[in-house]
Amino acid sequence: MGVALGVALVTGSSRGIGRAIAERLGADGLAVAVNYRADEAAADAVVAKIQAGGGKAVAMCADVTDDAALRGLFDRAEQEFGGLDVVVANVGIARFSPLAETTDELFDLVFRTNLRATFVALREAARRVRDGGRIVVISSGVVVTARATTGIYGAGKAAGDQLVRVLAKELGPRGITVNSVLPGAVRTEALAADGPPGVAEYSARQSPLGRIGEPGDIADIVGFLASDESRWVTGQTLHAGGGQF
Numbered sequence: 190m191g192v193a194l195g196v197a198l199v200t201g202s203s204r205g206i207g208r209a210i211a212e213r214l215g216a217d218g219l220a221v222a223v224n225y226r227a228d229e230a231a232a233d234a235v236v237a238k239i240q241a242g243g244g245k246a247v248a249m250c251a252d253v254t255d256d257a258a259l260r261g262l263f264d265r266a267e268q269e270f271g272g273l274d275v276v277v278a279n280v281g282i283a284r285f286s287p288l289a290e291t292t293d294e295l296f297d298l299v300f301r302t303n304l305r306a307t308f309v310a311l312r313e314a315a316r317r318v319r320d321g322g323r324i325v326v327i328s329s330g331v332v333v334t335a336r337a338t339t340g341i342y343g344a345g346k347a348a349g350d351q352l353v354r355v356l357a358k359e360l361g362p363r364g365i366t367v368n369s370v371l372p373g374a375v376r377t378e379a380l381a382a383d384g385p386p387g388v389a390e391y392s393a394r395q396s397p398l399g400r401i402g403e404p405g406d407i408a409d410i411v412g413f414l415a416s417d418e419s420r421w422v423t424g425q426t427l428h429a430g431g432g433q434f
């Protein structure tokens with residue numbers, strides 16, 4: 190029989206892909222720590238939706254770019270629910286710029302959020318997730334497509350994928366799987382605000398399925414990776430771009 194997976198922490202789950210993941214894991218019966226940075230009302234709405242479906246969830250404010258706050262988030266999730274079985278490192282910011290025009294400040298901002306916060310989350314997850322647990326990182330398809338202007342964004346994500354592959358080997362003996370998911374363009378506020386012009390139309394044309402991704406497309410993959418059904422999948426970078434790459 191399967192491993193009982195009881196408690197999940199999803200970073201950045203008040204909106205977008207993280208929100209869909211939190212709602213999916215909550216519907217699957219996991220107690221969910223719903224992390225947000227600023228928008229408390231949005232996080233509360235996610236919690237209310239999970240609770241309305243009969244699930245358990247608590248909103249937890251923490252800026253994951255603050256190492257101590259991120260560690261505190263893990264503390265709170267463990268204290269609230271009595272342990273931790275699934276960690277989804279979802280927070281990431283999209284900033285696109287030709288390399289010749291990329292400033293040191295932009296490099297530091299993107300790497301602080303997309304790589305250092307992922308590293309700290311993976312380190313905390315490695316120390317705390319119970320045997321048989323699941324760790325998932327949300328990476329990006331730009332690691333594969335290497336489109337112009339995605340240099341620093343993709344470099345941070347690629348480095349996170351490397352941590353995933355190594356950690357899968359380190360945690361395998363404890364029955365913990367570690368994987369990353371590489372979405373193509375997904376219809377979120379971040380894509381609308383920060384995506385390159387025309388990215389939605391371009392991505393829909395590139396996909397044999399003829400559309401861009403929806404947050405639920407990614408959440409269903411994470412739901413699988415967080416479940417016992419994925420027990421033989423570890424150290425993988427799953428391409429989730431509707432066949433675009």
Ligand SMILES: NC(=O)c1ccc[n+]([C@@H]2O[C@H](COP(=O)([O-])OP(=O)(O)OC[C@H]3O[C@@H](n4cnc5c(N)ncnc54)[C@H](OP(=O)(O)O)[C@@H]3O)[C@@H](O)[C@H]2O)c1
Pocket residue numbers: 200201202203204205206207208224225226227228229231251252253254279280281282283302327328329330371372373374375376377378379380
């Ligand atoms: N959308 C896409 O097309 C796409 C494609 C490939 C990969 N991805 C990756 O998917 C992940 C999610 O992207 P998304 O498009 O869903 O983003 P989003 O719509 O901007 O949502 C971001 C979420 O993260 C939270 N957040 C942001 N910065 C945070 C911080 N420093 N600490 C804690 N929470 C923070 C936000 O909460 P607040 O509102 O409270 O700040 C919000 O809940 C990212 O890693 C992104 O790189 C996205």
